[in-house]
Amino acid sequence: MEEQLSSPTGVWVRPENPCGTGALVLAGSSGRVDADRSRLLASHGASAMSIQWFGGDGQQPGPWEVPLETFTSALDRLAAECDRLAVVGLSFGAEAALLTAAHDARVEAVVAFAPTPVVWAGVTPDGPGGEPRQTSHWTRHGIPLPFVPFLESWEPETTPPAFRGCYEASLAAHPTLAEAAAIPVERITGEVVLVAGEDDQVWPGADFARSIAARRKAHGLATTVVTHPHAGHRTVLPGESAVAAGQAMARGGTPAADGELGALAWPHVSKALRLTTG
DSSP states (O other): OEEEETTTTEEEEOOSSOOSEEEEEEOOTTOOOOHHHHHHHHHTTOEEEEEOOSSSTTSOSSSSSEETHHHHHHHHHHHTTOSEEEEEEETHHHHHHHHHHHHOTTEEEEEEESOOSBOBEEEESOSGGGOOEEEESEEETTEEOOOBOOOTTOOOOSSSOOOHHHHHHHHHHOHHHHHHTBOOGGGOOSEEEEEEETTOSSSOHHHHHHHHHHHHHTTTOOOEEEEETTOOSOOOOTTOOOOOOSSSOOOOOOHHHHHHHHHHHHHHHHHHHTOOOO
C-alpha cells in the first residue's frame, strides 16, 4: 500500500508481507522523494518512507541548515508501526543518514550510498549584501553543526563540472575544521553498510567510505564497505532504473558498473535491513 504524505511531502510504501524493518529513504542534493527505492525495499518486506527534506512548505529552500529533527520525526512515524528502524541515504542523504543514526539510538541499521565522513557546507544566497554565504548543511536543536567550508578559490576544469577536486581540496585546506565536522559514526551501534564507486566524480565516495570504516574500527566497530572500480556516484540496485534528477554535474561511472555495484551491495543491504529475498 502506498500513501502520499504531506508536511513534509513524501511517500510511505507499506509491504504486503512486513519483515519488521521501517526504513527512512533519503535522496541527495536533488531534494526529490525517492519513491522508486522505497517501492523496491517495500517489495522485499520493509515499510519504506521517503520524504522531501528541503524545498517544501516550511522547509529550507536548499540543503543548508536543515534540522536533523526532520528525520527523527519521520522515524517517530515509522517506529509506531515497525519493530526496527533503519536509514538509507545517498550522498547528502547519506550524510543525513549517518548523522541521524549517530544521534538517535533507535536506528539499528544504516545503508549509506556515496557517503561522507564529515558535515559539509551548504551555500545560501543570503549573505550580507546578497552574496553567497557558507553555513552548515544541518542543525540540531536549532544550532548549526560544525562543517567543512568549500575552498572558494577552486574552479571546475570540466563541463559539466566534476566536483570531486573541490571536496578533496577543501578537506586538505581545512584539517582542523574537518576534525570538528567529523560525523561521530562511532556512536552508531547498529549495522553500517557503505556503498561507493571508485570513479565517483562528485566526491571521493570510496575513499570517504574507507575513512568512515577506519574511524569505526578504531572504536572496535565493524563496517561493511562495498566498492566497484568503475562505478560512479549513483548505485543502481537490482530492480531499479538509473536516476537522472539533480544538478548537471559529472557523476562518474557507467550504467553497467553502477548496476554491478548495486548487485554486489544488494546481499549486504538485504542482510542489514533484514529484507525478504523471495
